[in-house]
Amino acid sequence: MNEIERIKQAYERRGVEGKGQLYNLFGNAALFHSQQREKAILQALARSGILELSDKKILDVGCGTGGVLREFIKYGAKPENCSGVDLLPDRIETAKHISPNIDFRCGSAEKLPWDNESFDIILCFTVFSSIFDEEMRQRIASEMLRVLEPEGIILWYDFHMNNPRNPDVKGVKKKEIKHLFPNCTFDFHQITLAPPITRPILLSALLPSGKAQVLEYPLFSGN
Numbered sequence: 172m173n174e175i176e177r178i179k180q181a182y183e184r185r186g187v188e189g190k191g192q193l194y195n196l197f198g199n200a201a202l203f204h205s206q207q208r209e210k211a212i213l214q215a216l217a218r219s220g221i222l223e224l225s226d227k228k229i230l231d232v233g234c235g236t237g238g239v240l241r242e243f244i245k246y247g248a249k250p251e252n253c254s255g256v257d258l259l260p261d262r263i264e265t266a267k268h269i270s271p272n273i274d275f276r277c278g279s280a281e282k283l284p285w286d287n288e289s290f291d292i293i294l295c296f297t298v299f300s301s302i303f304d305e306e307m308r309q310r311i312a313s314e315m316l317r318v319l320e321p322e323g324i325i326l327w328y329d330f331h332m333n334n335p336r337n338p339d340v341k342g343v344k345k346k347e348i349k350h351l352f353p354n355c356t357f358d359f360h361q362i363t364l365a366p367p368i369t370r371p372i373l374l375s376a377l378l379p380s381g382k383a384q385v386l387e388y389p390l391f392s393g394n
Contacts, residue, residue, distance in 0.1 A: 174304040175258065175279060181301065181339035182259060204363055208328060209242065211362040216246075218358065219324050224248040227291040231255040232280045232315060233298035237266035240273055240294075254290070256280055281310040289318045296328040299351075300340045312351035325352065331361070 224247040234255025250272040
């Protein structure tokens with residue numbers, strides 16, 4: 172079995188097992204992580220001097236059903252300037268149905284169907300941790316750099332540690348990220364508490380009446 176087939180099978184198992192429901196925004200933990208990530212994205216853009224997105228061309232590698240790109244449209248990006256690529260046909264079909272004005276493509280990011288220096292911003296969220304093959308990781312990283320403008324930025328959001336409960340993911344350390352993207356400037360921030368830790372903490376914040384109690388925990392603060 173090659174790496175692409177292994178990845179596809181891992182996502183098929185995920186669907187059968189219903190693990191996608193863990194990321195439903197009606198759940199407290201998923202909503203908390205989503206809001207935490209959104210804040211970090213906007214802060215990262217501001218640190219990079221990007222306060223206006225209407226003229227930026229954006230690519231989401233591993234775009235899924237297009238949810239992250241739709242967030243960027245909310246921030247001011249134009250749909251016609253947004254593109255996404257994903258390995259799974261059903262996700263791309265859903266993405267096109269929801270957002271027909273975004274350029275979605277189905278295929279492997281090992282060979283991106285765009286010209287050199289086509290994008291100002293490239294998004295890569297929880298992609299590389301699903302890829303175990305080091306050569307495949309390197310090919311995708313090289314393609315991302317090829318289609319990125321010389322002064323462009325990559326926004327990366329992924330696991331840096333292995334998940335003992337999920338054998339289908341493998342954390343990516345800072346050292347490997349620097350190896351994958353040579354000659355780049357890096358700005359690392361840890362922004363998400365591990366979901367298995369977050370869920371019971373947020374559950375404990377519920378009062379017997381079922382109403383949420385607002386609590387503050389030091390490990391939630393900052394980056």
